[in-house]
Amino acid sequence: MAIKQVLLQNGIELYNGATSSLNCHGLGTCGTCAVQVEGAVSEPEWRERTRRSLPPHSLAQNRRLACQTKVLGDVKVTKFSGAWGQGNQIVWTSKS
Numbered sequence: 001m002a003i004k005q006v007l008l009q010n011g012i013e014l015y016n017g018a019t020s021s022l023n024c025h026g027l028g029t030c031g032t033c034a035v036q037v038e039g040a041v042s043e044p045e046w047r048e049r050t051r052r053s054l055p056p057h058s059l060a061q062n063r064r065l066a067c068q069t070k071v072l073g074d075v076k077v078t079k080f081s082g083a084w085g086q087g088n089q090i091v092w093t094s095k096s
């Protein structure tokens, strides 16, 4: 199951501001579901790498797309500020 689904099932708002309705609904193209992830998750595939290589994201930044990343075990997820979650201010941190 993708991180996005786990968060939404637990009532955790994945998106910042207007992107809660203005997003690609899990297609991996908008990049607004970006989060920092620690723990057992799937490796990024081409769709995620492509989107994270485009501004405001960068492959050098430690973020993953929640809609494209599958949970494989214990995971700690942190959402950062910015419409795409690309900022430096922590919005929330959770464990699943």
Ligand code: FES
Pocket: 023, 024, 025, 026, 027, 028, 029, 030, 031, 032, 033, 034, 051, 065, 066, 067, 068
């Ligand atoms: S919801 Fe658009 S990239 Fe994840």
